[in-house]
Amino acid sequence: MAGREGYDEGFLGIAVPLPRLTAPRVETVVLPYTHFSVLLRPDRRLAAATAVTIDGERLVEDVPRTDDWRYDPRVAEDWQAGPEVYRNNSLDRGHLVRRLDPVWGATAVAVRADGDTFHYTNAAPQADVFNQGKQVWQGLENHLLDHAARFDRKLTVLTGPVLHDADPPYRGVQVPLRFWKVAAFVHDGVLAATAYVLDQSPDLTRDADRALAGAVPGAPPPLGAFRTYQVPVGDVALLTGLDLGPLPGADLMPPARAPEGRWRRLEAPDETVMNL
Template sequence: MATHPDPPPNAETVTRESLANRKGYNDRFLGTAVPLPVPADPGIETVILPYTNFSVVFRPDRKLAAATAVTIDGANLIDVPRNDDWRFDPRLPEAQQAGHPIYQDNPLDKGHLVRRLDPVWGTEASTADQDTFHYTNAAPQMDIFNQGKQLWQGLENFLLEHAENFHRKLTVFTGPVLEDSDPPYRGIKVPLRFWKVAAFMQDGGLAATAYVLDQSPDLTKDAAAQAMAEAARAGDPPPLGAFRTFQVPVLDIADLTGLDLGPLPAADRLPTGVRTARPWTLLESYNDITMPTP
């Protein structure tokens, strides 16, 4: 079992005042408006938290993000040393955030939603790097490192390289699929699936592709439910499985999450025939990804 050490002291004190000038996600970064994803149900409370080159749409009731949005400028990325200095966001009560105790003495990792490398560009690259280490940008993921997780973590690089042929900018939306049935653990419900939508410009128009990471236990539905219940009674982390990464229709992300994805479903470049014949394609390598051709 992995043991995560106590978080190091903050390199800088983060206060409401120090975060006040964060501009957050730029919805016109690609040249056309791509709004932040928000719940389609107006009764679901969210808080918009702007950071440097990205924003988090936070669900206080779940202590996790509903969605994140980051702008990636491939021409101006900067190599910044990793700091691993996780901290609470002072703009929210700590009790509303899934902090270090969720991840302590168990095999759960603080999974970045906005990947650390993605917003680290431009004159505020170092600040962007530090901003990604807020607990509001994390969600519990198993620490198993396998091909499925490698694919998930490398999608932005793959997509940026592809989109670079048409435009050197990329916008990526990521979040957990927040289900009422997610297994409880240490005061939160642990998401079993995560989603990602990448948007870029192609041939003068908006293009989008979508993906799902599934860490559900590799069991039948009934056996999984029983294993989850037994773990909850014992106070153990849920018995999550190996990572499986799928390419899916963008509209499926909206249906799964209940989020309003604005123009993204209509911009889906997954061919209609593929959506019908095999809407969820298991990815075993980047060669399995269906991408639009110019």
């Protein structure tokens, strides 16, 4: 793990700092990898945030996928949600920094970046069911990467789970029910940002009996169908307790006139308001 420089805050030419927790006395550890960094919360054994740089002009295609998940040797294993969390159940190891995003530059560097994404510090439990909501979330990730590649654009993408005290416990971790993503880029010479939330909590308005009945001791918590929203960047900061620096002020999403319009549920990736 030597020589990892991690996330470059000045990559866009305008400083976008690594997110940090605003709550006092919550320990975090910054772990640098190739083209990205992880802000680890040892008390939750999960990342509070990740940050990756994407150079659309220098992306490397056809890097073989290893699927070699492993602990980061720089921190204690009991600070990381390891293989025991995902064994013999319906939970996926959800990449936070997407495997393809940091895979750019010289071939050897790109291959190393690919491998770095398979550390347990860069994963969080997600429902393994594939549905339309999850397809939208993954399509959104592809939309961002494809745009960077097509227009040789640089992007910074921040991602993480929403770590709430009420998240359900399972095998020594609390399973997050929401995930967030903020994309930052330079548009017409100024910093711009958009934010998204993926919700895998059970829909208790319709599925309360089934969801609660599924809460079997020793089994993974019941999770609902994925729902993807575009949200104000400032809402992500409030949900997570993270300082997102200049990004709330660079939000491209128009302010909603009514509370019910504040979060826009996305049915397809191209519904996002990005003005790219």
